[in-house]
Amino acid sequence: MSDFRIHHHVSELMSLLGVRSSDGVGAEVYTDSLLKNIQPYIPTQVSAHNAKRTIAESSQTPQEFLLKYDELKSKNVRDLDPLVYLLSKMTEDEQTKQFLDKNAKDRATSSGVTLTSHTKILSQLPASGSKMSQEELSEIRNKLLKEASSTSAHVGSEVLRKVLREKHTTKNVNLPAQPDWVFQKPYLTMDFVMEAVEPPDTGIVPLGTLPLALQEQAVIEDLLFCMEGINGKYILPLQLKDRYGPRDFTIDQTLDPSLAELVKRVLPLCSDYSTVVRFIEEKSAFEYGLVNHALSAAMRTLVKEYMILVAQLEHQFGMGQLSLQKLWFYIQPIMRTMEILTSVANSVNKGECIGGAVLGLLHERTSSMIGDVKGQELCLFLTQSACVPYFEILEKWIYKGIVSDPYSEFLVEENETISKEKLQEDYNDAYWEQHYTICRERIPVFLQTIADKILNTGKYLNVVRLCGRDVKCPLAKEIVYTIKERKYVEHIERAHSYASKVLLDLLVEEKQLMARLRSIKHYFLLDQGDFIVQFMDMAEEEMKKNIEEIMPTRLETLLELALRTSTANADPYKDDLKVDLLPCDLITQLFKILSIETRMEKDYRFDPTDIRLSGLEAFSFDYVVKWPVSLVLNRKTLTRYQMLFRHLFYCKHVERQLCNVWISNKAAKTYTLHSSRWYAAAFALRQMMLNFVQNLQYYMMFEVVEPNWQEFERNMDAVSNIDDVLRLHTDFLNSCLKDCMLTNPHLLKIVHKLMVVCVTFSNFIQRLTQSTTVDLEMSKLSLESTLQAAPTAKDRQEDPSMKKTTAKVVSEHVDQLTSSEDFERTIANFDKNFSRLLVDLLDKIMDHSTTKSEHKLMNILYRLDFNGFYTEKLEAVAAERSMIEASMPDETGNTKSSASVPSVIPSYKPMSTRLTKSVPGVGPEG
Numbered sequence: 001m002s003d004f005r006i007h008h009h010v011s012e013l014m015s016l017l018g019v020r021s022s023d024g025v026g027a028e029v030y031t032d033s034l035l036k037n038i039q040p041y042i043p044t045q046v047s048a049h050n051a052k053r054t055i056a057e058s059s060q061t062p063q064e065f066l067l068k069y070d071e072l073k074s075k076n077v078r079d080l081d082p083l084v085y086l087l088s089k090m091t092e093d094e095q096t097k098q099f100l101d102k103n104a105k106d107r108a109t110s111s112g113v114t115l116t117s118h119t120k121i122l123s124q125l126p127a128s129g130s131k132m133s134q135e136e137l138s139e140i141r142n143k144l145l146k147e148a149s150s151t152s153a154h155v156g157s158e159v160l161r162k163v164l165r166e167k168h169t170t171k172n173v174n175l176p177a178q179p180d181w182v183f184q185k186p187y188l189t190m191d192f193v194m195e196a197v198e199p200p201d202t203g204i205v206p207l208g209t210l211p212l213a214l215q216e217q218a219v220i221e222d223l224l225f226c227m228e229g230i231n232g233k234y235i236l237p238l239q240l241k242d243r244y245g246p247r248d249f250t251i252d253q254t255l256d257p258s259l260a261e262l263v264k265r266v267l268p269l270c271s272d273y274s275t276v277v278r279f280i281e282e283k284s285a286f287e288y289g290l291v292n293h294a295l296s297a298a299m300r301t302l303v304k305e306y307m308i309l310v311a312q313l314e315h316q317f318g319m320g321q322l323s324l325q326k327l328w329f330y331i332q333p334i335m336r337t338m339e340i341l342t343s344v345a346n347s348v349n350k351g352e353c354i355g356g357a358v359l360g361l362l363h364e365r366t367s368s369m370i371g372d373v374k375g376q377e378l379c380l381f382l383t384q385s386a387c388v389p390y391f392e393i394l395e396k397w398i399y400k401g402i403v404s405d406p407y408s409e410f411l412v413e414e415n416e417t418i419s420k421e422k423l424q425e426d427y428n429d430a431y432w433e434q435h436y437t438i439c440r441e442r443i444p445v446f447l448q449t450i451a452d453k454i455l456n457t458g459k460y461l462n463v464v465r466l467c468g469r470d471v472k473c474p475l476a477k478e479i480v481y482t483i484k485e486r487k488y489v490e491h492i493e494r495a496h497s498y499a500s501k502v503l504l505d506l507l508v509e510e511k512q513l514m515a516r517l518r519s520i521k522h523y524f525l526l527d528q529g530d531f532i533v534q535f536m537d538m539a540e541e542e543m544k545k546n547i548e549e550i551m552p553t554r555l556e557t558l559l560e561l562a563l564r565t566s567t568a569n570a571d572p573y574k575d576d577l578k579v580d581l582l583p584c585d586l587i588t589q590l591f592k593i594l595s596i597e598t599r600m601e602k603d604y605r606f607d608p609t610d611i612r613l614s615g616l617e618a619f620s621f622d623y624v625v626k627w628p629v630s631l632v633l634n635r636k637t638l639t640r641y642q643m644l645f646r647h648l649f650y651c652k653h654v655e656r657q658l659c660n661v662w663i664s665n666k667a668a669k670t671y672t673l674h675s676s677r678w679y680a681a682a683f684a685l686r687q688m689m690l691n692f693v694q695n696l697q698y699y700m701m702f703e704v705v706e707p708n709w710q711e712f713e714r715n716m717d718a719v720s721n722i723d724d725v726l727r728l729h730t731d732f733l734n735s736c737l738k739d740c741m742l743t744n745p746h747l748l749k750i751v752h753k754l755m756v757v758c759v760t761f762s763n764f765i766q767r768l769t770q771s772t773t774v775d776l777e778m779s780k781l782s783l784e785s786t787l788q789a790a791p792t793a794k795d796r797q798e799d800p801s802m803k804k805t806t807a808k809v810v811s812e813h814v815d816q817l818t819s820s821e822d823f824e825r826t827i828a829n830f831d832k833n834f835s836r837l838l839v840d841l842l843d844k845i846m847d848h849s850t851t852k853s854e855h856k857l858m859n860i861l862y863r864l865d866f867n868g869f870y871t872e873k874l875e876a877v878a879a880e881r882s883m884i885e886a887s888m889p890d891e892t893g894n895t896k897s898s899a900s901v902p903s904v905i906p907s908y909k910p911m912s913t914r915l916t917k918s919v920p921g922v923g924p925e926g
Contacts, residue, residue: 007031017103048081051088058091077351175286190277190303191229192237192247204233208254215256216324219263220317223327226270227310229277235263237274244349247274262324269331272338276303279345289354289407290389295362298385299341302378306334340378355390355409356442362386363446366483380483387481390444391488398454398495399473401461403436411443412436412455432631432726436462446485453496456723460499463628463722464506473498500721503628507722511629514716517729519573520633523621524641525705525736526648528568535562536656543615547581550615555579580622585613586646587752590742616653620646631722632729640733643742644705651697654755657762658690664769681824682765685831689758692838695863696751703859704739708732739856744848747857750841757837761830838864839873846874 011027052069056062072080090096186193207215222232226249231237234252241248249267251260280299283292313330316322347353347361366379393410396402403414418435436459443451461471475498479488507513522528536543538558542550556579563574582589620642625633665683712732719725734743741747842864845857865871 006034048084051085054088055084055091178285189281191274192231194239206254207234207252212256215259219255219259220322220324220327223263223266224310224314224317227273229274244346247271259324262328265328266331269335269338272342275342275345276338289409291355291358291386291409294389295358295382295386298382302337302341306338309334337378340375344382356411356444359387359390359444363444384481391479395479397458398492399476400471401458401465409442411438411447411451412458413439450489450492454492457496457499460503460722463631464502467506467628503722507628513629513632516573516629519571520623520641521709522568522571523577524645526652531562531566531568534566535559538562543619545615547613547615547618550581552579552581576624578622578624580620581618582620585617586643586650590643590748632725637733640737644736644740647740647742648700650755651693654758655693655697657759658686658693661686661762661765662690664766681827685827685834689761689834692864693758696860699860699863700740705736708735747841747844750837750844754837754841757830757834764826839870839877842870843874843877
């Protein structure tokens, strides 16, 4: 079962139980817990019996429960014993019982139904034959009508919805129509024909008036008729009480008691014949499927042998050599055969079994007859005959990858609405998981352990066939059912190994899957350094525009130019890289994905027309992938790559902005000492930001992406099938997303805010620098206007004095800007916000690593706090949290003792006011 299906079932169960996500944990927590603890439960006879006894002892109506259990068991209901075991565990938990009882009462009250059992309601009615007044009768009538209307309105709608849902999901099978004459000619049947009641034949002499020898001859003749499904004179069949019920007979009451007793012993054979013949004629219809057709044909073969025996008995009777005792002796072997056939027919009818369910029932019946050699051989014959069409479908699937299942009986079901063309369109499209799926109800018991292997074998060959290859399995052999499963399991395993190798060779060798993945890594994970730098240099001006003003064709041209003029030119798949402008920024995209099916989902529904995105925020790469590589690089996988790329790309952009600030700050060497003093705080803050961004990039690139990629490549060398490839690739991307903090909304928000602070600070400093640059250019122009002629030796001697004059003018302008309180306050605010967010991030990382036992993120803390610079701030945050927790009242209403909590929390000071030499990454040159 897929993760999404488990999540859906958990959400539906929480809805039915009235459990809201806001009450505590949401459906995601329960889903994760189930996925981690999921394991197949195989019940034994002892555990099932103990569970049934436990529920019966705790039930108020144990007899009804046991009857219902036996009824479901007779219908061959799958997973009945595991369900009973689960219910027995629930009955032992008092808290669960109380909650379910309260929930049932609340739902009954809101729906207007009653929880009173039918037997209890009937017991409250007056005894049969007692007199009732008109008022009492009217009151009971109104009460029953009210209960019936409310119950039918509620239950009826639920049942109707379920039927419509099942009808919608059921495959539409175009069945041939039965001709009308089949139903208009009742004598075509081999069973008894029950016509309208006719007047009794007055010519029939009562048996009691005949001698004993003639009585015996008469009942033998009637018995031979009844054994062939023909009405006798003195032994007549009765109308069926149930569609699949046994046939009852009436015997002339005047028959001698000793003969009547022998006749009653023989009549069950006639009843079994009637049941088997009815089963054969009904299950031979188109809608019951090929397996039931084959089973009916096998039963018809046995019925022919039975009819041969009846013909031999008639020959003996005609020769006057058949007595009632001889008849009883001759039919002993066939009675056992017909009894087994009747038992099989009743089980199939009760369970309404089709396809694999029939085979599972026959397999269990065959396995249960270990001590009865003849009975086991008979069941083995039935099972092998019924398996023939099913195994033909199986062989076609595992040897050719084709599903030929006209009656929806095979364990593999094809969903034709999901096509491989959608792999590059829909994010949640799951072609590989949902185009071919396993239908659990159709899996025979003896194939349950290898059902997944059967599914994968055909899927592998189907992919190869869709690539235009002719699939011919050299290991193809006929599969025959045996009690010992190992024989046909070996055939399936060999076919699976062949299919795995064929598809893997197609993808890895011919389609160059690893080369494709390396190409993706070069561009989406910024592995090709010179290419991304060159592209950002060329597209920087275009990226600053709003998304409505950007021309995608221009970005495509710049991308192609960057590809052709960098080392990426050697990549044979570079032409598959495309530009994509997404309708939302990274943070919104991630939060939308992370909040799916949670109470926060509505917070991230937005109208794209209301958001003005810049090219930088909307920019991403896309990649053109063709079948069958699109199985691995589908839209869901490419979206994960895009999220990683956008995160790394934005970090790279922030680093470039801060580096530009560093370059522009070099002009401060020409300023006076007074100006430099004010710039020192800004320089220190810039260096802290640059140190943070560079270390974050280093962590993501060299401690997350690269180690995970190396492990992925090592594991890819040992894969044996495409499912392992998909699993390893998904694990690689999930590990990168998780360790890059892209799956943790709390950490992601803080990182995003830190990046925003860095960009805002860079823009502020660059605007200031641009102001000084303009003043510098104006000073140069004013000085050059006095020197129109070519520079002479005297002019060159005056050049240093000219530079000093220019520096003096710029310094005066800078002094004027930085001496104002606004500049100092702005830098202090930047410092305060950045320091607060960074300490909050480090604190959250420590808390996350402690609670989740995931210590990979601690590497960021070690890199940023290598000299203990942030330790004091983290201690202050921890002390403040402890004091808040200590001041909160406990369960008794008393305030917790704060003796162990520091009474004075260190006051906050901007980090840039410390000595510059203590700041990580800040050297003497500032």
